[in-house]
Amino acid sequence: MLVHFTKMHGLGNDFMVVDLITQRALLRDEQIRTLADRNFGIGFDQLLTVEPPMDPDMDFRYRIYNADGSEVENCGNGARCFARFVRDQRLTHKHEIRVETRGGPLTLKVEDDGRVSVDMGVPRFAPKSLPFEADEDRLRHHLDVAGEALEIGVTSLGNPHAVINVENVDTAPVARLGPLIEAHPRFPRRVNAGFMQVVSPHEIRLRVFERGSGETLACGTGACAAVACGIRQGQLESPVTVHLPGGDLTITWPGVEAPLVMTGPAMHVFDGRVAIS
Numbered sequence: 001m002l003v004h005f006t007k008m009h010g011l012g013n014d015f016m017v018v019d020l021i022t023q024r025a026l027l028r029d030e031q032i033r034t035l036a037d038r039n040f041g042i043g044f045d046q047l048l049t050v051e052p053p054m055d056p057d058m059d060f061r062y063r064i065y066n067a068d069g070s071e072v073e074n075c076g077n078g079a080r081c082f083a084r085f086v087r088d089q090r091l092t093h094k095h096e097i098r099v100e101t102r103g104g105p106l107t108l109k110v111e112d113d114g115r116v117s118v119d120m121g122v123p124r125f126a127p128k129s130l131p132f133e134a135d136e137d138r139l140r141h142h143l144d145v146a147g148e149a150l151e152i153g154v155t156s157l158g159n160p161h162a163v164i165n166v167e168n169v170d171t172a173p174v175a176r177l178g179p180l181i182e183a184h185p186r187f188p189r190r191v192n193a194g195f196m197q198v199v200s201p202h203e204i205r206l207r208v209f210e211r212g213s214g215e216t217l218a219c220g221t222g223a224c225a226a227v228a229c230g231i232r233q234g235q236l237e238s239p240v241t242v243h244l245p246g247g248d249l250t251i252t253w254p255g256v257e258a259p260l261v262m263t264g265p266a267m268h269v270f271d272g273r274v275a276i277s
Contacts, residue, residue, distance in 0.1 A: 001025065001276045006085060007042065007269040010077030012217030012246025014269070016044045017085045020051045021060075025276055029069030035274065036067035042274065045213045048078050050086060055100050059092060062099040062106070066212030073103030074158030076220020080116035080266040083108035088268065103158020117263040120221070123155045123228040123253070130160035133186040139233050145180050152181075153229030157260070159211075160191045161225035165235075169197045169205045178209025192219065196226045201237040204230065206244055217246030224260050227251040 003025045006017045016035060018025065027035075027047065035041045044067065051061040062082050064075045082099065086092050087110060097108045107119040127134040127141075132154050134141055140151045143162070153163040162181055166172040172195040181193040190211045197205040208222035209215045223242040230236035231253055239252045253260040 002273045003276050004271070004273050005042070006088075006271050007044070008081040008085065009246075009267050009269060010080050010218060010220065010264060011244055011249070013046075013077040013219060014044050015046050015048050015078055015081050016042055017048045017050070017081060019085075019089060019091070020049050021091060027065070027276065031276060032065050032069040033067065042272070045210070045216050046072075046075055046078055048075070048082055048085075050082065050091065053100055055105075058098050058100045058105065059094065060086060060097070060099045062101050064101070066210070068212045070212045071102065072159055072212065074101055074106075074221050076118055076120060076157070076224060076262050077218055077264070077266075079106055079108055079118045079220065080264060083110055083116045083118075084266040084268065101158060111263070114265070115263055116266050117261055118220070120157050120224050120260045120262055122257060122259055123157055123224070125155050125232070127154065129156045130154055130191065131188055132160070132191070133188070143181070143184065143186065145177060145184065148177075150177075150181075153233060155225050155228050157221040157224050157228075159221055160187060160189065161194055161222060162187070162191050163194045163196055163226050163229040166195045166197055169195055169207045172197075172207060174207050174209055174215055178215060182209060182211050192222055192225070194219070194222045194226045196230065198230065198235050199243075201235070202239065203241045204236065204243070206242050208244075218244040218249070220249065220262055220264070223249045224251055224262050228253060228260060231255065
């Protein structure tokens with residue numbers, strides 16, 4: 001079976017996007033892992049599928065699969081690419097698009113300058129929302145990782161995040177600590193690990209080790225999580241520019257009980273066809 005797809009990226013966080021409205025395909029875990037391989041496949045951080053909504057009040061269903069084949073709840077950079085894709089493919093002419101995800105509904109808005117703003121909803125800090133094993137909600141939690149004592153902020157943007165403050169992201173032990181935090185037993189469903197350097201109240205640098213994908217050039221929900229934790233801890237003030245290895249995002253969050261909005265680019269790379277057995 002030949003499946004049409006589009007390769008896209010948001011600040012270097014790259015995706016294979018598949019329209020499952022005008023074509024049919026069943027993508028199994030092992031097929032996704034093969035397609036994600038950067039030497040023998042197409043290569044991507046996540047696979048995104050566009051599907052008909054289950055909720056009649058929504059425009060589309062948005063599903064996200066990591067490079068290891070696991071399905072996850074949310075992906076902010078992917079959401080921006082999703083919005084551009086459905087408009088480029090003429091699946092909708094709307095500038096404001098409502099999608100259902102495994103992590104809850106999202107509203108995507110295509111701006112006049114081509115960037116996309118995503119209403120990411122209200123950040124959730126209760127440990128059970130991630131889930132994270134802790135007795136109570138705190139600004140910072142102690143986490144013992146391979147004998148090293150870390151202080152982390154935790155939050156969910158539909159998917160779980162742990163945020164660690166570092167003095168310099170360039171020298172942060174992302175490759176060493178990232179996989180250990182991701183698989184820490186206090187996160188039963190694993191977690192995305194963000195390493196945040198505060199530059200000023202309105203500016204941070206960030207690297208993210210993503211659950212199921214490893215370190216990526218950009219993580220939209222990771223940027224949102226870092227800013228939410230930073231504002232809540234009194235380190236940051238909205239709006240915040242987040243410098244990721246792949247480029248910049250703007251995050252706006254008025255505070256507790258208010259939705260957080262992420263704005264950034266979405267780029268088309270190429271279209272193709274691939275044989276799926």
